[in-house]
Amino acid sequence: MRKENSRLSVLLNGIIHENPVLVLLIGMCPSLAITTMAQNALGMGLATTFVLICSNVVISLLKKLIPDTVRLPAYIVVIAGFVTIMSFALKKISPELNKALGVYIELVVVNCIILMRAESFANKNGPIRSAIDGLGFGIGFTIALLLIGSVREILGLGTWFGMQVLPEAVDPMTVFVNPAGAFFALGIIIAAVNFISRKLKNTGRRDTSVKACSGCAACPSNGVCGHMEGGEE
């Protein structure tokens, strides 16, 4: 029973407490670039989830074989392999989605989320826990992308998954489909998340900020990055 609980907490950790985009603020490039439509966001989220789970399992299995000094290049090769497999699959399953996501499919390789989970979870835990962790972070990433994508599509195009949501008479605010709208929408969403988590944890500081730092420890940008400011008063 206790084991079940800990697995559930591993799963929920990636979805809520350490949501990669909304709390840890990593993996921003895809979350800004391809969220013009909810459909693209969902596709990107699922594709990243696939790569994340597979690479987590493989790296966790290989953790004793990979020498410590060359572990980052080794992780990158594993990740790049799965990205190649995923892009083949995507070309076959949905050519139009592949076209819409374009170069960003290949850029999944350098998505910090995947490397960070490999470095800070998969090389310390067994394959099953790593798979669950990958699933959790994948779902968290997908939810965040879907949220941004939905806001941008509904406000910018008046549709959601291609269906007309706003009445035709309402002029959509096309700025939300433009690059500028991406920054704006993400900023507002993160502010809303901050606001809600502040309300929920009214007593004292947000403990997520402490966790965000442990996430940063694995991040290659650790040295010069100013992310720690996120939860400071």
Place this chain on the structure above:
Amino acid sequence: MQNLLLIFFSAILVNNFVLNKFMGICPFLGVSKKLDSALGMSVAVIFVMLTATAITWPIYNYLLLPYELEYLRTIAFILVIALFVQLVEIILKRFVPSLYKSLGIYLPLITTNCAVLGVTVLNIDSKYGFGESLVNALGGGVGFMVALLLFSGVRSRLESCNVPKAFKGMPITLVAASIVAISFAGFSGIVEGIFG
């Protein structure tokens, strides 16, 4: 020549890697707090983008393409970039310690900078020749620098502003980035109008 100028200036202004293609957002948001570090990071990025393009373009066109190994592109490119960055770091550390001191900390971050992998892949996808690829990489790097330097100015102003609690830190930075992106959107069409 006109073609090269068009590629160069549209890479800086219209298709700015950071503000239009959203590549290299992590350093853009992470390193833009201080002008010095923004400058150091952008110089390192320009250098790596240029040399990575100079290496990956021949690899793709003379090695992968003739043997029909195009699908290995992602793996080959990221490996080459990672190895190359490592190499530059070792060489700088050994021979130019002063430069290493100022650029050294930025180099490891560049491997995971999507702008570097992005520019090499985009050069292949747009079927640019070798010269055009180099110009595109240079333009992309300079565009990265322009965005980073401008934004570090915006951020230093932002520091002294009293913003709502929920907006402190990243959210207000993103909103400011959105306004900078709007100003860059004003350039669309201008470059083609001048050089096209």
